[in-house]
Amino acid sequence: MLRLYHRDKNVQRLQCKVQNMAEPQHIPLEDQRSYSIEETVERSRNFYQEIKRRRTVRDFSDRPIPREVIENCILAAGTAPNGANLQPWHFSVVENPDVKTAIRKAAEQEEEAFYNGKAPQAWLDALAPLGTDSSKPFLEIAPFLIVIFSKSHEQRDDGSTVKNYYANESTGIATGFLIAALHDAGLATLTHTPSPMKFLNKILHRPSHERPFVLLVVGYPTEDAVVPAISKKSLEEISDFID
Numbered sequence: 001m002l003r004l005y006h007r008d009k010n011v012q013r014l015q016c017k018v019q020n021m022a023e024p025q026h027i028p029l030e031d032q033r034s035y036s037i038e039e040t041v042e043r044s045r046n047f048y049q050e051i052k053r054r055r056t057v058r059d060f061s062d063r064p065i066p067r068e069v070i071e072n073c074i075l076a077a078g079t080a081p082n083g084a085n086l087q088p089w090h091f092s093v094v095e096n097p098d099v100k101t102a103i104r105k106a107a108e109q110e111e112e113a114f115y116n117g118k119a120p121q122a123w124l125d126a127l128a129p130l131g132t133d134s135s136k137p138f139l140e141i142a143p144f145l146i147v148i149f150s151k152s153h154e155q156r157d158d159g160s161t162v163k164n165y166y167a168n169e170s171t172g173i174a175t176g177f178l179i180a181a182l183h184d185a186g187l188a189t190l191t192h193t194p195s196p197m198k199f200l201n202k203i204l205h206r207p208s209h210e211r212p213f214v215l216l217v218v219g220y221p222t223e224d225a226v227v228p229a230i231s232k233k234s235l236e237e238i239s240d241f242i243d
């Protein structure tokens with residue numbers, strides 16, 4: 001078995017050389033932790049209890065957050081699994097008040113068009129329980145806006161391009177990691193998607209092949225913040241087990 005493994009590896013190495021491809025390099029998996037059955041069950045229960053406390057918030061305070069918190073959470077997001085490890089994302093972090101004002105202005109312009117004619121009635125009906133409208137003051141109040149861009153390809157300095165794989169799926173997973181990391185640090189988030197979001201490329205000086213994926217508003221909620229009275233689907237509604 002071992003001999004066969006080595007022979008396969010040798011064939012693979014040869015193939016890589018012939019085709020001028022990078023040879024895979026492997027190191028032992030050392031950081032993975034596993035727990036007793038009881039602890040595993042307990043940890044899964046605890047994580048669910050913790051993450052279900054996260055709510056999308058729209059009432060943000062201007063209470064400051066150390067920049068290092070945002071940096072650590074972005075580093076956590078950057079560990080997400082992704083297509084061919086090409087890491088097809090970019091995080092633009094906005095603290096500057098003038099840039100926030102520019103983003104609010106452009107976003108509210110899109111939202112006014114959305115709520116006053118562009119959105120089909122069915123979409124407006126679906127949004128009704130959330131009580132949202134075109135006014136987005138949180139874009140100026142919250143201490144940080146993080147705009148996450150998804151990159152369909154890399155643009156090299158010499159003008160050539162390298163394709164990324166599963167860019168949107170990868171960026172979605174990284175965004176999930178980011179939201180979970182920010183929640184774990186005690187911060188509230190809002191996934192905001194004024195549509196279309198192309199204005200963000202211009203304001204944030206990002207190249208046109210980077211697609212604004214989501215605008216994440218990050219901060220502490222106000223003391224009197226409220227959230228919509230909505231519930232999540234049950235386990236039976238969202239899953240089935242084939243045993």
Ligand code: IYR
Pocket residue numbers: 111114127130132133134192193194195
């Ligand atoms: N972008 C609008 C509308 C909106 C759309 C969806 I889908 C939401 O889950 C919430 C809002 C807004 O932010 O108001």
